[in-house]
Amino acid sequence: MANKGTLPQETLTDILSRLPVKSLTRFQSVSKPFSALINSPAFISAHLRRSSRHSSFFFRHFNNPSGSNFSFFLNNNQIGDVEVPLLGCLIRFPKIVGSCNGLVCLDISSCYARGFVLWNIARKQYSCLPSPRISDSRRPFWMVSTGFGFDRKKNDYKVVRIVSFGCEKDESPVVMAEVFSWRTFCWRVIEASIGACAIHEGQNGVVVNGGLHWLGNSAGKSGIQKFIVSFDLDTEEFRKIPIPDFPAGICVKIMGFKGSLALAFYPAKEVDVHSRHGRPGVADWIEFCVWDECDGADGKCWTKLNSIQLTTVGYPVGVANETGLIIKKLMEGQGAQFILFDPSNQYYRGMHICDASYSCDVHSYVESLVPVSGGGHDQVIEEEPSECCDIALLNCESCLKLNHKRSNGNLPTCTTKKLALPFLLFVLCVLNWHLLKDSTSPPFLSSWPCATTLGLKTRRYCIKPSLVHSAVLGHFWDSSLVP
Structure with a gap:
């Protein structure tokens, strides 16, 4: 009581x-x-x-070729800019892999999805994930696809990375996959049982009904066959879903709509498609289909839900709260305009979003307290990194060590352990110094073992040799020890 x-x-x-x-x-x-x-x-x-119950969605857009802004468009038509973690230390703009239950997964690597960050925007926390395991120097990387979703049965958030390696002319493509678990905070290589196929690079997995979905293709007897590659987040198994046939010059975008898998078909801008105004290269229609139960031979089929006619070039960029299709229209001399279209009732309205003439993608978002690191791992960062951090040293592990939370003034355990060996070497140098008192200068100043000689990689320790020297001299130099 x-x-x-x-x-x-x-x-x-x-x-x-x-x-x-x-x-x-x-x-x-x-x-x-x-x-x-x-x-x-x-x-x-x-x-x-x-x-x-009050979920919203946010845009990643570029206002100009040299700047990137993350903006929110909330249900009450309010817009707010978000400060992106590590943006000042990256050599390219971060890519949003996915958003789920308030956690946003970012790809911060320069290429091939080698570095990831989990970010809770509301809590202003982020966590740098360990480096992926798949890396084969004997075969060049060809394409890498990623996805981020939630496993309801195991209460686990997972990052999926699918790597397609280059192959010779007469060889079949080699595909490998790995999964990062939020609970165990580590990567696992899994069997990629999808055969010889290629998943379109640059696309992110779309989460629908506990699975991630990508658009893929393979070479068949009748030509190139296109399909959807589906990954079950619970069983961690792959399967292929057939899609309707469509002519050349038509683009396809996978979406989730009201709990069902959906496809949006629209003409490519570079194709000679004439609109009602007679201008080439204008996509003036979008067709919307959903994957639903029917009496087809395989028990499932695609059903055309609706289509929308546009007065100018436009294409879908995402789905708002799984209830409406967000379409970006390019207006001559006016930048871009966004409209929200509901295919089920053909209702649409304008959206007051700031200009995104260069690039734009949309992701769902909901405020939450979900921690960025599960399983009790102390990998949470609440502060922005120093502006002087070396871009060449930046990877998923170095971000963690350089910018770990310092509220108690202590270095994280992992960094302390990795600094132990350099300081042990310093102690040995000091002992050597005492044995050579007839020397006019401290021996370790001229013979300090470099990182390469000792096999200590600077990337691994996230510390430059010059910084090691400065730290050692600044904190441990004692003039009374000079002979």
Whole structure:
């Protein structure tokens, strides 16, 4: 029974679960019981269930060739810019792999999806994932596809990386796959039982009904066959889903619509397709199909839901809350305009989104307290990295070590262990110095073993030799030791 003057635990939980993440983050400092409650798995799930009723979506767009902005478009038509983690240290703009339950997965590598970050925008936390395991220097990388989704049965968030290696003219493509588990915080190589096929590079897996989906193709007897590659996040098995035939010059985009897998067909801009205005290269229609139960030979088929006619060039960029198709229209002399179209009732309306003339993609989003690192791993970063970090050193592990949370003033355990060997070498040098007191200068200044000689890779330790020297001289130099 609750003490006099205090609320019952159930009532307190119900009240707090209605608050935004920003307020809950502040309340964590009120008391340890508050902090324990807010960070408990039960409360995080309860808060997520409420937040999911008010889900929104956000855009990644480029305003100009040299700048990138992440912007929100909320259900109440409010727009807000988001500060992207590590943006100042990257050699290219981050790519959004996916968004699920408030966690956003970013690809921060320069190529081939070699570095990932899990980011909770509402909590202003991110975590750099360990490096993927698949790497074959004997075969050049050909194409890499990625996806991010939630395994409901195991309560686990997973990043999927599918690698297609280059092959000789008479060889079949070699495809390998690996999965990162949010709970175990590590990668596992799995069997990619999809045969000799190629998954279109640059696309992200679309999450529908507990599975990730990509568009793929393979060479058959009758020519190039196109299909959907589906990956079950629970069983971690691949399968192929046939898609309707469509003529050359037609683009296809996979989407999720009201819990079903959907396809949007539209003409490519570079194809000589004449619109009602007679201008070549204008896509003035979009056809929408959904994967549904029917009496087909395989028990399933595609059903045409609806189509939309456009007065100018346009193409789908995403789905808003699985209820509406977001279409980007290119207006001559006016930049880009966005409309929200519901294929089920043909209702559409304009969206007041800032200009995104260069590039744009849309992802669903919901505020949540889901931590960026599961399984009790202390890999959370709450501060932006130093602006002086070396881009050449930047990878998924170095970001973690250079920019780890320093609220208690201590280095993370993993970094402390990796610094132990250089400082042990320093101690040995000092001992050697005492044995050579007839020397006019400290021996380690001229014979300090470099990283290459010792087999210590600078990328691995995330520290430049010059920084090691500065740290050693600044913290350990004692003039009284000079002979």
